[in-house]
Amino acid sequence: MSSEALPTVKSDPSKRRRPLALLLMSFRTFIALIVVFVFFGVTTPNFLDVPTLIIVAKHVAVNAILAIGMTFVILTAGIDLSVGSIVGISGMIAGALLTRGIPLDVLDVTIFPNVIETIAISLGVGAGVGLINGLLITGLNVAPFIATLGTLYVARGAALLISDGATFSNLVGDPNLGNTGFPFLGSGTLLGVPVSIVALVIFAAVAAYVAGRTPFGRQVYAVGGNERAAALSGVRVNRIKVCAYMISGFCAAFAGLVIASELVAAHPASGETFELNAIAAAVLGGTSLSGGRGTIAGTLIGAFVIGVLSDGLVMLGVSSFWQMVIKGIVIIAAVVLDQMQRRMYRRFALEAQLG
Amino acid sequence: MSASVGPDNDIILKAEGVGKVFPGTIALQEVDFEVRRGAVNVLVGENGAGKSTLMKILAGATEPTTGRLLLRGQQVSFQSVRDAARQGIGIIYQELNLCPNLSVAENLGLIDPPTRFGFDIDRTRQVEKAKALLARLEHPIDPSRLVDDLRIGQQQIVEIAKALAADVDVLIMDEPTSALSAAEVDILFKVIRDLKAHGVAIIYISHRLEEIMRIGDYITVLRDGRRQADALVEDISVDWIIERMVGSTKLALQEKASRLGGNALTVQGLSLPRAAGGFLVDHVDFSVQAGEIVCFYGLLGAGRSELFECLMGLQPQAVGRIEIGGRDLSGLSISDRIKRGLVLVPEDRQRDGLVQTLSVRANLSLASLRRFTRFFSLDAASEKSEARDMIKRMTIKVSSPEVEVTALSGGNQQKVVIGKGLMTGPSVVLLDEPSRGVDVGAKAEIFRVMRQLSDAGLAVIFSTSDLKEALGYADRIVVMSRGQIAAEYSRDEATEAALVEASTAAFPAQERLVS
Structure with a gap:
């Protein structure tokens, strides 16, 4: 037993080349993050100052929270295109609740929920859109791309319908109605740290725990890795998928609230094309679109690479047109490298097996 | 064994000393096989005897490691199935190779559709051609029907018609009757006789020995990758075939069940x-x-x-x-x-058994996650230690439970799938073809584990198409x-x-x- 060549790093005959090459490859996104930091630190004055970094982190937070939810969906080998629209609709619902309340015509009264309740309702709507996505995909067998493309339009349309396209502004609430405090989410601080960054840390920690340490997380990976094998092992595949889309919807709704709170206003077009940024962050972080591979930490790093890159390029004065070109190249390069790593790993594994 | 039966000048296709080696296994060894014009050349053997490998070599789907092919006396090497088809070799696979979303006529014209001046497809002519082909098979299926709407037996007929659409000198049929009803088999045999009369050489692979006795002319028996025997079908009986297929080598019988509950x-x-x-x-x-x-x-x-x-x-x-x-x-x-x-170890472990993206540990625990759950989280320590125990019990050859499951060999992957089932603490274990794609050593270990399970009071049910396994275990x-x-x-x-x-x-x- 001991003398046999076992599939492992240590018994590999090609000695040290493999661990180093593979190690570099598996930390490529992290290395990329360091590279962009160093690059902008050298080229852009004040880039590494704490206030600048906090601004960058606040920008990253929204996309990172979206991408964390998206990661769960992609891990099940699905996709969620509706998150940008959920950002829009959750902000609009919060705006409507804070400024117009819930009019009960029968009793001729209007109920104004407080800020906590407002936030809870908006998050509930986000998770509800996710639930619809999940049921369309599992129950009615609609392809994830199509199902969430549909809800992308429906949710965006609904967001526009709420105010007939208008913006809810000045969402500070009214002390007489007891619904003040909404701006705290976007511009408040806890122990000197902006609330949105604290929220990101909490979301990331909980998500990493759920993905890595809970039976649910394991089942998400199993469903994405091989749905048939997972089902035959007793995993309730449909339930897992629905939960993943609900998590994604919940995260998107939270991101929408952060944006509305930062701006102290809710705009129905808010969050357009955000779904693409979220997918890009997840993919950049090593999440495989075919499912079963990826980590929350990777997604987080991916979101930071995109965020640092775009803020840094702005500070460098690079035109927004060139920014888009660069972002696109980075995403493609990430996927190409991912494929290379996969091939490298497979080759080494095969070599190890053959001895 | 060396003297071939029948006249040599009828041989259109000949394999000489053909061998095929796959990583870890020798599928075919020094096999000679002659295919005669205007005759049904039967190829039989147990599962794993090398029939399908030989067939794939003859059809150009794979290249032999050793030996050579002679077509009409000339040495040939086929680059692809298309290449072989150009030289007059057609094949009907056991699994249907039709596009279910296209009509019968479109399927029949897929390779070489009739065109108008080389531009667009001439639909009228395509339908006429299809009609003629189906009429030859005495099966007037409407050529405009979607293949998806046909019964399996009818689809098989279309598949045969597709092979006939190209002019073939050699037609390989891999278990063509497995999906056909008795009446459809009769029609197929009529077609085969018709083809024979036109000088087409047929290579006929089947497990149905009575059919072979009805339709075959020459028979070659393969066993364990070697040519075991050949004869004229008229000289032999079903018993003769079985004897040659199975051989006399007996597997060491395992001890019987100790006691039944x-x-x-x-x-x-x-x-x-x-x-x-x-x-x-x-x-x-x-x-x-x-x-x-x-x-x-x-x-x-x-x-x-x-x-x-x-x-x-x-x-x-x-x-x-x-x-x-x-x-x-x-x-x-x-x-x-x-x-x-109840647990099932599925037949196709890549499709239904393993989650390829996960480690050995995560695959082993997948069906019994509930047991490792403390409040909300998985108890990583107990999961890992139970995975280690199972690796030892199943003698899975892997250095660490954290290795990705795809890095293992087929036999060890199979042990992971079985181990996953056993972790749930079952009382009834179903194993569907547990030895498929598994090397000899791992096979013995798998059956040894099955006996241990039955001794421990479990009911073990396995399926096999291997006689020795059935009789031995x-x-x-x-x-x-x-x-x-x-x-x-x-x-x-x-x-x-x-x-x-x-x-x-x-x-x-x-x-x-x-x-």
Whole structure:
């Protein structure tokens, strides 16, 4: 037993080349993050100052929270295109609740929920859109791309319908109605740290725990890795998928609230094309679109690479047109490298097996 | 063995000393095979004897490692199936290779569609061609119908017509009758005789020995990758074929079941209807006792896998009673069946058994995550230690439970799938072809584990199409054929000949005539 060549790093005959090459490859996104930091630190004055970094982190937070939810969906080998629209609709619902309340015509009264309740309702709507996505995909067998493309339009349309396209502004609430405090989410601080960054840390920690340490997380990976094998092992595949889309919807709704709170206003077009940024962050972080591979930490790093890159390029004065070109190249390069790593790993594994 | 039967000048295609080596296994060794014009050249052998490898070499789907092919006396090497087809070799695969979204005529014209001046497809002519081909097969299927709407038997006819669409000198047929009804088989045989009369050489692969006796002219028997015997079909009998196929080598018999408990699994009236009519699993009754190993022996398509899938709850249309410990399982979800003590080790471990992206540890624990859950989280320490125990118990060759499961060899992957099932603490274990794609050493270990399980009081049910496995490892053998239980033998009664005969016996033709 001991003398046999076992599939492992240590018994590999090609000695040290493999661990180093593979190690570099598996930390490529992290290395990329360091590279962009160093690059902008050298080229852009004040880039590494704490206030600048906090601004960058606040920008990253929204996309990172979206991408964390998206990661769960992609891990099940699905996709969620509706998150940008959920950002829009959750902000609009919060705006409507804070400024117009819930009019009960029968009793001729209007109920104004407080800020906590407002936030809870908006998050509930986000998770509800996710639930619809999940049921369309599992129950009615609609392809994830199509199902969430549909809800992308429906949710965006609904967001526009709420105010007939208008913006809810000045969402500070009214002390007489007891619904003040909404701006705290976007511009408040806890122990000197902006609330949105604290929220990101909490979301990331909980998500990493759920993905890595809970039976649910394991089942998400199993469903994405091989749905048939997972089902035959007793995993309730449909339930897992629905939960993943609900998590994604919940995260998107939270991101929408952060944006509305930062701006102290809710705009129905808010969050357009955000779904693409979220997918890009997840993919950049090593999440495989075919499912079963990826980590929350990777997604987080991916979101930071995109965020640092775009803020840094702005500070460098690079035109927004060139920014888009660069972002696109980075995403493609990430996927190409991912494929290379996969091939490298497979080759080494095969070599190890053959001895 | 060396002297070939029959006149040499009829040989159109000849394989000389052909061998094929796959990583870890030798599929074919020094095989000579002659294919004669205007004759049905039969190729038989057990599963794994090398028939399909030889067929693939002849059809250009794979290249031989050693040896050479002679076509009309000239040495040839085929780059692809297309290349072989250009030189007049056609093949009908056992699995249908049709596009279900296209019409019959479009499928028939797929390779070489009739065009108008080389631009667009001439639909009228395409339909006419299809009609002519189908008329030759005495099957007036409407050429404009979608293939998806046809019954399997009709699809098989289309597949045959497709091979005839190209002018072939050599036609390879891999189990062409496995999906056909008795009436359809008669038509196929008529077509074969017609082709013979036109000088076409037919290579006919089948497990149905009676059919071979009816239609064959020359027969070649393969065993363990070597040519075992060849003869004129008119000189031999079914018994002769069985003897050559199976050989006299006996596997060391394992000890018998030590003691049997009560009924662990009772199945009554289990049926699975086929979409096109008839049954894939046809009113099956059986029971298995605790501590017993039962083998379900049968040919490909006999309904063994479907039976296992019904038991496990993968086939929602299945009806019948499935009892474990006196409680009916039918209608329960897979996870509830696992909870009641049933597990299935599926036939296709890549498709249904493994999660390729996960580690050995995560694959092993996947079906029993509940057991490792403390409050919300997985108890990583106990998961890891149980995974280590299972790796030791199943003698899985891997350095660490964290290695990705795809890095393992086939036999070790299979042990992971079995280990996953055992981690759930089952009382009844179903193993569908547990030795498929597994090397000899791992095979022995898998059967040794099965005996350990039965000694520990589990009911073990496995399926196989390998006679030696059936006779060597089971306490009782149930033979399936066409979805029904054809015969049942205790270990002492069972003989190779009896099993082969029961599994190839044709049932009275069911109501499956052409509509």
